[in-house]
Amino acid sequence: MAGLRVDETRCxxxxxxxxxxxxxxxxxxxxxxxxxxxxxxxxxxxxxxxxDAISIERKEAGxxxxxxxDIWVFVQADEHDDVLPVAFELLGRARALAAQRGCxxxxxxxxxxxxxxxxxxxxxxxxxxxxxTVHDExxxxxxxxxxxxxxxxxxxxxxxxxxxxxxTAFGRELAxxxxxxxxxGLTADCTRLEIDGATGxxxxxxxxxxxxxxxxxxxxxxRPQMATVRxxxxxxxxxxRSSVSSxxxxxxxxxxxxxxxxxxxxxxxxATEPAQQGASIAQAKRLVVVGRGIGSKKQxxxxxxxxxxxxxxxxxxxxxxxxxxxxxxHQVGQTGVSxxxxxxxxxxxxxxIQHLAGIGGAKTIIAINEDAQAPIFGIAHYKAVGDAxxxxxxxxxxLEDAVARS
Amino acid sequence: xxxxxxxxxxxxxxxxxxxPVTNTIVRDGGDAVVNPFDASxxxxxLRLREERRAAGEDVRVSVxxxxxxxxxxxxxxxxxxxxxxxxxxxxxxxxxxxxLATTHALTCGMCELGMPDLVxxxxxxxxxxxxxxxxxxxxxxxMACVADVRTLMxxxxxxxxxxxxxxxxxxLVEATLPCVLTVAKEAATLRMPSIAGVLAxxxxxxxxxxxxxxxxxxxxxxxxxxxxxxxxxxxxxxxAAGVEVSGDAIGQARQLVRIIGEVA
Ligand SMILES: Cc1cc2nc3c(=O)[nH]c(=O)nc-3n(C[C@H](O)[C@H](O)[C@H](O)COP(=O)(O)OP(=O)(O)OC[C@H]3O[C@@H](n4cnc5c(N)ncnc54)[C@H](O)[C@@H]3O)c2cc1C
Numbered sequence: 001m002a003g004l005r006v007d008e009t010r011c012x013x014x015x016x017x018x019x020x021x022x023x024x025x026x027x028x029x030x031x032x033x034x035x036x037x038x039x040x041x042x043x044x045x046x047x048x049x050x051x052d053a054i055s056i057e058r059k060e061a062g063x064x065x066x067x068x069x070d071i072w073v074f075v076q077a078d079e080h081d082d083v084l085p086v087a088f089e090l091l092g093r094a095r096a097l098a099a100q101r102g103c104x105x106x107x108x109x110x111x112x113x114x115x116x117x118x119x120x121x122x123x124x125x126x127x128x129x130x131x132x133t134v135h136d137e138x139x140x141x142x143x144x145x146x147x148x149x150x151x152x153x154x155x156x157x158x159x160x161x162x163x164x165x166x167x168t169a170f171g172r173e174l175a176x177x178x179x180x181x182x183x184x185g186l187t188a189d190c191t192r193l194e195i196d197g198a199t200g201x202x203x204x205x206x207x208x209x210x211x212x213x214x215x216x217x218x219x220x221x222x223r224p225q226m227a228t229v230r231x232x233x234x235x236x237x238x239x240x241r242s243s244v245s246s247x248x249x250x251x252x253x254x255x256x257x258x259x260x261x262x263x264x265x266x267x268x269x270x271a272t273e274p275a276q277q278g279a280s281i282a283q284a285k286r287l288v289v290v291g292r293g294i295g296s297k298k299q300x301x302x303x304x305x306x307x308x309x310x311x312x313x314x315x316x317x318x319x320x321x322x323x324x325x326x327x328x329x330h331q332v333g334q335t336g337v338s339x340x341x342x343x344x345x346x347x348x349x350x351x352x353i354q355h356l357a358g359i360g361g362a363k364t365i366i367a368i369n370e371d372a373q374a375p376i377f378g379i380a381h382y383k384a385v386g387d388a389x390x391x392x393x394x395x396x397x398x399l400e401d402a403v404a405r406s
Numbered sequence: 407x408x409x410x411x412x413x414x415x416x417x418x419x420x421x422x423x424x425x426p427v428t429n430t431i432v433r434d435g436g437d438a439v440v441n442p443f444d445a446s447x448x449x450x451x452l453r454l455r456e457e458r459r460a461a462g463e464d465v466r467v468s469v470x471x472x473x474x475x476x477x478x479x480x481x482x483x484x485x486x487x488x489x490x491x492x493x494x495x496x497x498x499x500x501x502x503x504x505x506l507a508t509t510h511a512l513t514c515g516m517c518e519l520g521m522p523d524l525v526x527x528x529x530x531x532x533x534x535x536x537x538x539x540x541x542x543x544x545x546x547x548x549m550a551c552v553a554d555v556r557t558l559m560x561x562x563x564x565x566x567x568x569x570x571x572x573x574x575x576x577x578l579v580e581a582t583l584p585c586v587l588t589v590a591k592e593a594a595t596l597r598m599p600s601i602a603g604v605l606a607x608x609x610x611x612x613x614x615x616x617x618x619x620x621x622x623x624x625x626x627x628x629x630x631x632x633x634x635x636x637x638x639x640x641x642x643x644x645x646a647a648g649v650e651v652s653g654d655a656i657g658q659a660r661q662l663v664r665i666i667g668e669v670a
Contacts, residue, residue: 003502003629037474041502041629042636056629079574141574144541145551169573173553176538180509180545185633188536208639215639222633266550266585270567272577286670310666335535343670353642364669366662367648377648382665384651384658394659402663 003057004035004045010053020048022213042208042215068161068223071098072132074151075109075123076170079141079272083119085238086166090229091127092237093193094164097202100195103161104129108154110147110259112140120254126239131254132158142170143265148177150259155182160224162202164193167228175228185219186226189334191233191357202227207334207353214353232282232338235361281330286312287341289332289359290320293348293369293388297325303347306392309399315339317355333358348388351376368392407458407465407563409451410522412512412543413444413484415477416533440480442591443528449594450558450587451526452488458561466490468522470515472500472508478612486599486607493519497616502629509542511627514620516547524566525586529554540588550585556593 004026013031025039033045033054046054071094075087087107094105107128109119113135120131132154138146155163155178163178165171167189179186191214192205201218202225208215219225281287288307294300307314315332316325332339334354340361347368349355356379359365367380368388377383384391415438440448448469455465469484471477472495481492495515503511516522525547530537537553544551554571559578561567567580568587581587599607617627625631651661 003498037498037501039501042639044639047638047640056635076573084573144553145544148545169554169571172537173541173551176505176541177545177551179506179538180542183506183633185504185506186536186538187634188538203637208636213639214642215636217634218637219633220635267552267579267581270578270580272572272575274575335530343666345666356642365648366651366665380648381669382651382662383648384662386655386658390655391658391662394656395662398659398663 004039004041005055005057006033006035007053007055008032010051012051012053014050016048016050017045017054020044044213065221065223068159070104070106070158070160071101071162071164072106072108072155072160072224073128074163074165074171074174075107075119076142076166076168077109077111077115077119081112081115083122084166084168084231086168086171086229086231087123088126088238088241089231089234090164090166091123092239093229093234094162095127095239096237097162097193097195100197101161101200106160107131108151108163109133110139110142110150111135113137122241124253126241129253132257133254134257134259136259138259138263138265141269143267144170144173144177145267146259146263146265147174148181149263150257151178152181153260154257155224163224163226165226165228167230171228175226179226182222182224184222184224184226185217186228187217187219188228189357190227190229191334191360193227193229193234201225207357230334230338230358232340232358232361235340281313281315281332281339282337284313284315284339284341286310286343287315287332287339287345287362288312289315289317289339289344289346289349291317291347291349291355292319293350295348295389297323299389300325302389302392302396306345306396306399309396309403310343310345312341312343312345317349317352346376346380347392349376350374351378407463407524407561408468408520408522409454409465409524409526410468410470410516410519411444411448411451411484411489412525412527412539413448413469413471413480414441414528414531415439415471415473415480416441416531438476438480440484440596441528441531441533443530443532443589445528445596446591446593447526447528447587447589448484448487448489449596450555450589451524452597453594454524454558454561455488468493468519470512470519471495472503472511472515475614478614481612482607482610483599485610485612486603487597488600488603491519491610492612494612494614495617495620495622496614497618499617499622499624499628502632503627504632504634505536505538505542506633507627507629507631508539509546510631511617511620511622512539512543513546514617514622515615518615518620521547521584523563523583523585524561525549525584527586527588529588529590537588540586544586547584547586550581550583551588552579552581552585553588555587555589558587558593 107123187204334357344362557569
């Protein structure tokens, strides 16, 4: 059986593996390391072992991997038929990966029957070599199961090596439905995607196992390799809109693939309550992000005043959402929103890895924290060690005075 | 009607602190609890049963989990709160499962329990949060699926109506049964056990089955059945140190005003 192996002739019982383990998955008894039932095979102990005594044994059914080629990017349009920007971010990233693999980048674009054909041109101008599309009334509104059937059909016929999805609500439903039908792996919310130079495999990196750890994940024996990425994470990779030429896309670059006639949606949208206004922290140019270090809910008005003085939006860490101080759309991080403002002011935030996963796109980060060792300072461009309330109090006064004077 | 609620045992605290000196993980060894999202899913199932019972129909609410033997305690607690029966899939062979392998195991568990009309899962687990299991289960069981359910509005014999979150906002959605729903935490708060429930749970049997007993294909479960592999885990490197903004609070505030003016 596959499992964690400890080479008894090498193990020296040093317990470094026990200390490296986030899950209690390994213990040392009689000066010998042994895996426990809690082992999740993350490999942290392997890296920690000074004598290379630990390994993971796997059995792999080798598929015919060489038949798979190209990188696909799923493209989602919203209810106004506008393409969500995460598609361009992924196309930009896919271009870099494709250059290493020597393959093409293909955009997958399901559309309603009336779509005008302008998306194809933009997708090609912004990184796609080809567009696979379908015009079908069953694609409006987008239905994850219907869409999954179309993507699976295409993937089985055309054998892509990699498929990337934006981790929107829809993408997070679609991608697992495709994964289970194709019986392949899927890594959620990646913050880094790279090609391993030696093996050519897609290395998918994401925060893992609760702790302040990142994990790099591969899918060596199944195809396609699939990942979802939060909007904003690869904002810097997107090819700018200005490069879109007005030339029509060459005919052979756009291919229509019909949806199987038997596919029917089992879910019907009866009505949609419009999304709440405000709290568009994903697009904000300036952002104030508050954490548990602001002490109490009573301090929120002060923080809002700071945000108002800076013409910024207000974001927060997960514990504040859990405590009901702010609504979920304000949460910044791996399980919240990824942000990419010009300026981010982080106040009383420790900088846990799941939080940092959402602010990598910020251009300038100013952090205020009383603990000089707080991890947030590791990525901050400007660091103010001190009491959050005292500093913000003064900051708000200075900013409001400046406005009053001008 | 038969409802299966999938539950996962998660650490009571998902806060894992790093020891800054040794760079290793400090565990506080908190007890396992039912993933809060799954608890909300269970409450929805229990409410649905009460509604239908009032209309004279019997609804079976099974809880299903894949986990270590100690998870039995949590499933018994689910029975105390009103679940009809519980199945725990526990076996070394299940360990190391990614979402695809977990889906296969849960599918086998579902077959063992009898195919449900409704499957309720938490929208995500607080300790892993891939949010993949629900949609993968729907695919494996060939059922309809609605993710991020905020309110269960109505459930007939052939269709369920819910309010669910999506990219365009919250929608009123109707899905045909059988169906998988993934439930948001705010959908409901799990009730406390009743005294009668606690007494009943004491005598209830939590079915514990191994992989072979539920006919799981050894090549599709656990580490062996997981297409994804963690090849490396690491503490991210801290980047170059930023500029220190020192002085007293007033001095710091003044410097920050200047910096803000310069950068944005
Ligand atoms: C699966 C999973 C997903 C997660 N997803 C997210 C996510 O998307 N987003 C997210 O934010 N978190 C997420 N978390 C939680 C994350 O691990 C941290 O627990 C969280 O980010 C910590 O929030 P915090 O910084 O506000 O609180 P803490 O970690 O408690 O930090 C508070 C900070 O405030 C400082 N402080 C205290 N008092 C003062 C004062 N008077 N003045 C100045 N500073 C002060 C302290 O020094 C400390 O650094 C996730 C966790 C898990 C397990």
